[in-house]
Amino acid sequence: MTVVTRFAPSPTGHLHIGGARTALFSWLYARRQGGRFILRVEDTDRERSTDEYVQAILEGMAWLGLEHDDGPYYQTQRFDRYRQIIERMLAEGTAYRCYCSRERLDALRAEQMVAKEKPRYDGLCRDRQDPPPEGVSPVVRFRNPTDGQVVFEDLVRGPIAFDNAELDDLIIARSDGTPTYNFTVVVDDADMGVTHVIRGDDHINNTPRQINLLRAISVTPPAYAHVPMILGADGQRLSKRHGAVSVLQYRDDGYLPEALLNYLVRLGWSHGDQEIFSRQEMIDLFDLAAVHRAPSTFNPDKLLWLNQHYLKTEDPGYVAGHLQPHLAALGVDPDAGPDLAEVVRALRERSKTLVEMAEGARFFFAEHVAYDEKAVAKHLGEEGRRALGAAQAALTDLTEWTIEAIHGVIETVAASGGWKMGQVAQPLRVAVSGTAVSPPIDQTLQLLGRTVSLARIEAALRHGQS
Template sequence: MSVRTRFAPSPTGYLHVGGARTALFSYLFARKHGGQFILRIEDTDLERSTAESVNAILEGMAWLGLEYDEGPFFQTHHFDRYQAVIDELLDKGLAYRCNCSKERLDRLRDRQMAAKVKPRYDGHCRGQKIDADEPHVVRFSNPIDGYVVVDDMIRGRVAFNNNELDDLIIRRTDGSPTYNLTVVVDDADMCITDVIRGDDHLGNAARQINILKAWGKEPPRYAHVPMILGNDGTRLSKRHGAVSVIAYRDQGYLPEALLNYLVRLGWSHGDAEIFSLDEMIQLFDINTVNKSPAAFNYDKLDWLNQHYIQHADPLRIARLLSPHLGQLEIDPTTGPDLVDVVTAQAARAKTLKELASISAFCYRDFDYYDADAAKQHLRPVAREPLIRLRTAFELMALDDWQPESLHHVITRIADELGLKMGKVAQPLRVAIVGRAASPGIDITLQLVGKDATLRRIDNALNWIATQHDNVNE
C-alpha cells in the first residue's frame, strides 16, 4: 500500500511551531516514500473550534509551502459515519452504554486516589442493559488482560498493560463522538499508513490500537515526536516568544528558514545545517529523530534567516520587504529601487522587519542621531570636511551621482585635508544615516540621492553648531 500520512490539527488557535514541525515531518515522510500527505481538521470541539483558527492553519500551511494532496477534510462533516461505527461496536458487544452518575464517578475516583491506585473506570455498567432512551454515554470495552504494544518509529517498542487502560468514552451524553473514536475512524477510512504526531499522544496510540483491532482494522505505524522546549527547559509557550507560524512571518522570517530550523529540531544529517526542501525530502529519516525533547534557539533561527535573506533572489526579497516598509509608513516608490536597497543591505539584517528598519534612511529623513555615533563623529572638527563635501556634491550633475564618482569626491576631500578616509567618511555616514553603520559610503550616498544628501549634511552642520554653542554656554 502507498504511504499516506496526515496532519490533523484542532482549529482552536493558530498553527504553532510544534504543529508545523509535525506537519513538516509528515510531509517529508510522504514525499520521500512517494506517498500522499493529507490535511484533516479535527473540529469536533464545537465550543472552541473557530473559522478564524481554520483560516490561520490554512494560511500557515500555505506560507510554509507544505502542499497537501487531499483535504482539508473536516470531522464535523463525518458525524453520521462516526455514529454508524459506534452503533456497529455496540451491536458486536465491543462497546456498552453507561449511565453512571457524576457523583458515583467522583466517589470512585476519590477512593482510588486514597488507595493510591491509578484512577480508571471500574466497568460497573459492562454487561448491563441500559435503556437507550435514558441519558448515557457509550464506552469502548477495552481488553482486560494482556498488553497492547506500540512499535514506535522514534521511541521503539512501548508496551501498555491493558488493565491500566480505561474503558474510554467514545460517545458523550449529548451524542457527540470523542477524539479517540473519530481519529480511529478517520485514519481507517482515509487509509492512513503512518501517523506522525506529538509524543503527548503516545498513550492514545495504545487506546486507538485496541479500538482498531476490535473493529477489525489494521493499525497504522506510529511515530511520536518529542516536544519542543523553551530556553528554560519548560514546554515552548508564548512566554518564550512567538510560537505562531504566522507571527514569524509577520516578524520577517522566511518560510524556508523556519522550515530549515524546524527540521533540525530533533533531527540531523551529519554536521549539515542548511537544507533546501528538496534536500530535506531526500535525506530525512523518521527513524533517526531524537527521542529527547529539543530546545528552541532563537539565535540559531536568526542565523538561518539571515543566511536565506542574503542568498535569496534580491527581487523576491524586495517583494517580501515592501509590506514591512509599508508598516513604517514608507512608500518604496518614493526612493531608490528596492532591489538595489536589498542588494546593499541584505547581509546586515536577521529579519525582513530589521531590514526594513535599517533601510528606512533610504526613503526618509530620520528624527535623531544615534547618541554614541554623534558623540564620536559629529564634533566641531567634522565641520570643515562636511562643508567641503557639501560644496563638491552640490556641483555634481545628477548623472554623475554614482558610486565611483562619489567615492572619488570623498577621497579627494580627504587628501586635500590631509585626513584618513575614515575621518571624512564616518562623519558623513552619521550625517546621512543617523548612525555609524551602513553599506559602503558611496553606495549609501547613491541610495539616498543628491537632494537628501545635501539636506542631511545641512542638518548635521546645524546640529554640530547647536551642540557646540550649548557647550560654550
C-alpha cells in the same frame, strides 16, 4: 502502497513550534516517499475552537510553505459519519451504552485513588441486562479487549507494548451524542487512508486505544512515530513563558520561513553534522530512523543565527517580498525610493531580522530625513560641515553616479582636505540617513540617487543654522 501522512491540529490556539515541527516531519516524510500529506482540523471542541485560530493555523502553514495535498478537512463536518460508525459498533457489540452518573464515576475514581489503583471505568454497564434508568442520556463506550497486549513498532522508539487490562472502556460518544477525540481520530485516519501517523510523544498513551478501535472497525492500523518533546532552556516543556512560540509571531518578528523550517528540522533530527538545509535537501535526506529519542532544547540564538544566514544568502528579490509587510508596518512605501531588492542587498550583511532590516531601510524611502541629534553633534560640527561642503561640491560635478565614481570622489575630497576617509564619510552618512549607521556610504549614495543625495546634503548643511 502510497504513503499518506496527516497533520491534525486543534484550533484551540495558534500554530506553535511543537505543532509546526510535527507538521514539517509529516510533510517531509510524505514528500520523501512520494506520498500525500493531509491537513485535518480537529475542531470538535466547540467551546475552545474558534475560526480565528483555524485561520491562524492555515496562515501559518501557508507561510511555512507546507502545502497539503488533501483537505483541509473539518471534523465538525463529519458528524454523520461518526454517528454511522458508532451505530455499527453498537450493533456489532464492540461498543455499548453506559448510564453511569457523574456522581457514581466520581465516587469510583475517589475509591481507586484511595486504594492507589489506576483510575479506570469498572465496566458496570458493559454487560448490563436490567432496563436502563429513565431520563438518563447515556454515553457510548468502546468495549476494549480485556486480555492480551497491544504491541506496535514505533518508528522512532522501537517496540512498545501495553496490557489491555490497563486500558479501560473509553467513552467514544458523549451523552449529547458528540464524538470524542480518540474516536474521531480513528475514523478519520481510517477513511482518509493514513498510513503513517507522526506526532508528539504525548500521544503515546492514546495509541493502544486507537489501535484497538481501528481493529474493532476492521481497519489495519497505520505505522506510528512519536517524536520527543521540545524543551525550553530551563528544561521544562516549551510553552508561552519561554517567549514567542507562535509561528506567526516569528513571522511578525522578522524571521524568514526558511530559517524557521531549517531550525525545526534540526530539533530532534540530524544528518551528520550538517546544519544548513535547503527545502529540497530536507526532502531528500529526511528519515524517521534518524529522529532522536531524547527531547530537544529550543535555542533562540541558534534560530537567530540561521535567520541571519538566510537573509544574507537568499535571493534579494525574495527577501524583499518578505520585507514589504515590515516596511508597511512602519508606514513606509517601498515604491517611493530605490529598488527594494537592491536595498536588501545593501542591508543584509548587518541585519539579523526583517524588522531590523526594515528599520535600517526607512531612510531610503523617507521624504525627509529624521536626524539623530547626537550624530549631528558628533559629525556635523564646524569641521564636519566643511568636509560635507567639499563633498557636496565634488559630487555635484560628478557625471557618472556609480559606486566606483562616488567612492573616488570621497577619496579625492579626503585627500585634498587632509581628512581621513571617515571624516568625510560620516558627515555624508548623517546628512543622507540621519544617523551615523548605514551601508557603505558610496553604496548608500548610489541607491538614493543623485537628486535625493544632493538635496539631503543641502538640507543637512542648513540644519541647525539660524
